[in-house]
Amino acid sequence: xxxxxxxxxxxxxxxxxxxxxxxxxxxxxxxxxxxxxxxxxxxxxxxxxxxxxxxxxxxxxxxxxxxxxxxxxxxxxxxxxxxxxxxxxxxxxxxxxxxxxxxxxxxxxxxxxxxxxxxxxxxxxxxxxxxxxxxxxxxxxxxxxxxxxxxxxxxxxxxxxxxxxxxxxxxxxxxxxxxxxxxxxxxxxxxxxxxxxxxxxxxxxxxxxxxxxxxxxxxxxxxxxxxxxxxxxxxxxxxxxxxxxx
Numbered sequence: 001x002x003x004x005x006x007x008x009x010x011x012x013x014x015x016x017x018x019x020x021x022x023x024x025x026x027x028x029x030x031x032x033x034x035x036x037x038x039x040x041x042x043x044x045x046x047x048x049x050x051x052x053x054x055x056x057x058x059x060x061x062x063x064x065x066x067x068x069x070x071x072x073x074x075x076x077x078x079x080x081x082x083x084x085x086x087x088x089x090x091x092x093x094x095x096x097x098x099x100x101x102x103x104x105x106x107x108x109x110x111x112x113x114x115x116x117x118x119x120x121x122x123x124x125x126x127x128x129x130x131x132x133x134x135x136x137x138x139x140x141x142x143x144x145x146x147x148x149x150x151x152x153x154x155x156x157x158x159x160x161x162x163x164x165x166x167x168x169x170x171x172x173x174x175x176x177x178x179x180x181x182x183x184x185x186x187x188x189x190x191x192x193x194x195x196x197x198x199x200x201x202x203x204x205x206x207x208x209x210x211x212x213x214x215x216x217x218x219x220x221x222x223x224x225x226x227x228x229x230x231x232x233x234x235x236x237x238x239x240x241x242x243x244x245x246x
Contacts, residue, residue, distance in 0.1 A: 031074040033237030039066040042227040051221035061090045079112040097142035104134030128168040132225040135161045160210040162223040170200020190239040198231040
């Protein structure tokens with residue numbers, strides 16, 4: 001994880017070309033930016049896996065893919081961001097014609113400050129709060145011969161949900177690429193694209209036990225949205241014009 005993050009940051013730094021000029025001056029204006037990200041998440045499944053093993057089930061994986069979309073507002077060096085993310089499901093085949101599936105989604109908000117900001121790249125740490133909603137689902141995948149068997153012996157699916165909030169600490173490095181205006185665009189219409197890497201850690205302290213149909217079983221396992229992550233993000237942004245009326 002650490003080697004992959006360091007390699008991604010090193011490659012992006014080498015590609016920034018920060019000695020070149022640009023028509024965008026990021027540091028003295030206000031911008032709005034839209035990002036899409038593809039990431040890797042390592043999360044702590046120890047309590048869930050201990051509960052599964054105690055009942056004869058195989059453990060779940062601790063590594064997941066993520067898809068995210070975010071909107072950020074830059075005011076000078078300050079950054080304000082909201083983000084929605086999907087935790088892509090992992091399946092494990094179990095005995096007795098069943099499988100287990102873990103998946104979820106998150107919503108978060110963060111604030112950051114650009115420590116290094118050049119026309120061609122920027123580097124900023126951020127801190128935020130992420131609300132998560134995840135579930136461990138048990139799926140019936142038994143074989144049926146005909147529709148009568150399906151109607152008379154219905155399958156049984158169940159799930160246990162985990163929801164709470166986590167502290168999000170991270171740093172992002174962006175390469176900034178200026179986009180040329182179209183023929184009929186206003187000369188002050190400055191647009192750009194970014195290619196970045198986001199490395200962080202989710203920290204969710206306390207005890208957070210699962211719930212089934214809104215109720216908490218006595219022996220429910222715990223799950224907190226803890227662990228490191230890395231995301232590759234691509235975005236586009238534009239300067240917010242300051243209109244002056246006379």
